[in-house]
Amino acid sequence: MKKEISAKWAFLTFLIMIVTMIITVVQLKQSPHVPLIVGTTVAAIVAKMHGFKWQEIEEMMYKGIRLALPAIVIIILVGLVIGAWIGGGVVATMIYYGLKLISPAWFLVTIMLLCSIVSLAIGSSWSTMATIGVAGMGIGLSMGIPAAMIAGAVISGSYFGDKMSPLSDTTNLAAGLTGTDLFDHIKHMLYTTLPALIISFVVFAIMGRGFADVSMKSESILTTLSVMEESFVISPWLLLVPVGVIVLVAKKIPAIPALLIGIVSGFLLQIFVQGGTLAAAVQALQAGFEISTGNAMVDELFNRGGLDSMMNTVSMTIVAMTFGGILEYSGMLKALMDVIVKFAKSTGSLIAATIAACITTNATCSEQYISIVVPSRMFANVYQKRGLHSKNLSRALEDGGTLTSVFFPWNTCGVFILATLGVGAMEYAPYAILNFTVPIISIIYGYIGFAIVKLTPEEMATAEKRSQEQDKELAGV
Template sequence: MKREKEMTFGLAMIPLLVMISVMFIAIVVLDQGPHIPLIIGTITAALVAWRAGYKWNDIEEAMYKGIKLALPAVIIIMLVGLVIGAWLGGGVVATMIFYGLKILSPSLFLVSITIICCVVSLTIGSSWSTMGTIGVAGMGIGMSMGIPAPMVAGAIISGSYFGDKMSPLSDTTNLAAGLTNTDLFEHIKHMFYTTIPGLAIALIVYWFLGRDFGKDGVSSTDINQTILALQDSFVISPFLLIVPLVVVLLVAKKVPAIPALVVGVILGVICQIFVQGSSVTDAVTALQSGFVINSGNEMVDGLFNGGGLDSMMYTVSMTIVAMTFGGILENTGMLQAIVKQILKLAKSAKSLIISTIATAFATNATCSEQYISIVVPSRMFAKAYKDKGLHSKNLSRALEDGGTLTSVFIPWNTCGVFILATLGVHAFDYAPYAILNFVVPIIGIIYALLGFTVVKLTDEEIIAQREEEASINS
């Protein structure tokens, strides 16, 4: 893109300030959604880019680039809506909830669901797939036990993002390692220092929060009534557990998420028609507009009415709108102008790491996409880490601590809107209970201040790095 002059810091801040101000008024004062504030922010960003010398074709191309980056996420969002509709209609979710209520203890449920989501997300490397399958059932089990939905959602999110951050199969883990030229397993090993203590703290908090639910939080009569209502409304069979198991195994065998989820949809439809005895029309309706049940039990009806492609259209539109805004910011030099200003203030190694974590979080808030929060800071901070003699794994860990994990706290971020559509809980409600997601960045900042686990390049590594750069330049 050609422009008449460089984007300045002052110009770059205008769209952000406008968007944040309008977003605050819309969400806090007017109790509205984030779509319109982001559209206003996009219009402002386009005007600023035009003022800086960009032509409309360039600005339009910037928006398309942002949307293109989010297209894989949009497809997965739609498929998850289909999976939920098919699994609700096929009795798959009901079966998982049925056996979960029989096996899991209310007092240890938050700890148990966190560990289960940790294991599944480590195996498949995807927080979204974990939340869209195991997480949906976990919400049903926890709420049936009388545990508040925000607590359940927070535990599911913590466990799901543990694997998303630590699994060698995770796209964000590979992205952070690849962009910083860090060995994948060296990157994962370095993240142990912040993520394992974060998980331990989360489990302790969940044990503390859940210790009273087995006493007074819910009675065994309530659980038994829910179990009976499930048996009356669905055909419950352990064979239905094969469906989520197949999806998990497919992804664990490195089958891409999209075809694996398609298999999950097909199996769910088969279960609805041949196990639950529904018609083909009902199965198709569940896929399109969601599954509907009138069991007479308020709890069961609340849990099982939902899913379908239509339920995800709010999330899809939110993602597209957010990425038009983020696309303009990234592709017209606005983000780069802001990061350059930050680099002027990052004089030491500790301030550089803290700035990286803060920038990744700010990118999540402004560009509304987890991937951008890793891509942009990795490009802008890489040279600064080299100049200060810091190993690249410091940068890769800071990107994940500040980018991968904090995306869930932004209601208009693609992760925040996905969680709202999938688990049915708003970011502002589950935020205090997503313990892992906010504790790990804090630990990373404390480590930076203390200089703990801040690894510097050896003399040999510096020489090898200079020789490699000289070879590339020649």
């Protein structure tokens, strides 16, 4: 007979995973795979102790993995894109002109602005990081800017658009789950996101002053430009490929076919423009591009990409979702959320509790979408009963869920960033300024009552009627 799993058992499961994770990742400097497997094992034992059959526990894991399948497909395609675009000279061209045009002092601000514009246009942080972000890493590293700083600027800009674009899946998800008009949701998020964006630009501008003395005519940069000119055919026409992919996604072409067009374009460019062989072009897709110029900087920039480079990311995503699947479908996550809700007495503590729930879900279930889905179900009635408009909830879900996913190395977003930008969560976290500033601003607003919208009596009556109808449907009446 199944018994409801208490918050104590859920917390113990989570605690064992986190402690194992800290020892393995922080102290031993190893991959998060094993701690996640330990967490999955403990979660399975706890579920079994509470009456779940092994077949049911297996199905929980499979359900978790199924949730991540769209992300896994994108991860694989991004690996192919990077290999194809490096082989086709697209990345080299982007880096070359970036070094020619962008001042080191303003690089961090510029790359964040570019990522903000692109992600706002296409609604995808991952696609932005895989295109503009990859080139930005190369440009910034060539200027001597630390990788963690560059990644922080790229992430801040990419997630601004992911959060604010009407084309973003997380934006539509948060609005849809809470019954909020999409554009009301976006406008309400401006209160927390715009100040964080300005703060980020100011901080990156101050950081950039430390690189004002870097000369674009320094020997290292001139050598890098020269080696790239010798190793690749550099042409502004090659920039049509990333521009084309961005335009396709902006015109609501699904991400997968848009990325496939980018892959095929890069593949053909490597053969017909760069003069590579068919075998080399296929190898760039599978194992990544390979080049040996004798220049360590150039070799480090371009020896990467390919399907194989993403297999560690894919495996970690699968393992993470087995853990998240058991927590979600056994009721352990709900038990944790219920405890968090009990502490939400005021509007400020309710907003804080919502964001804490989103962060907890990102940490335990390792998937950005679940961090929006689960808390939305937990808090919808609470907001309504307290006379708070649903757009307060939808904003809190994105402030706490969409943005904080990057801070956990085992979350699908943290895993993707490591594979794409080559920087781990522990390194870039202090520089992902927008991502941690927005939740802080959101919680402050909750306590001081700024930009918190109350339901009118008419809206309250409508919400109660809709809630009653939903209850009847669930009861099968």
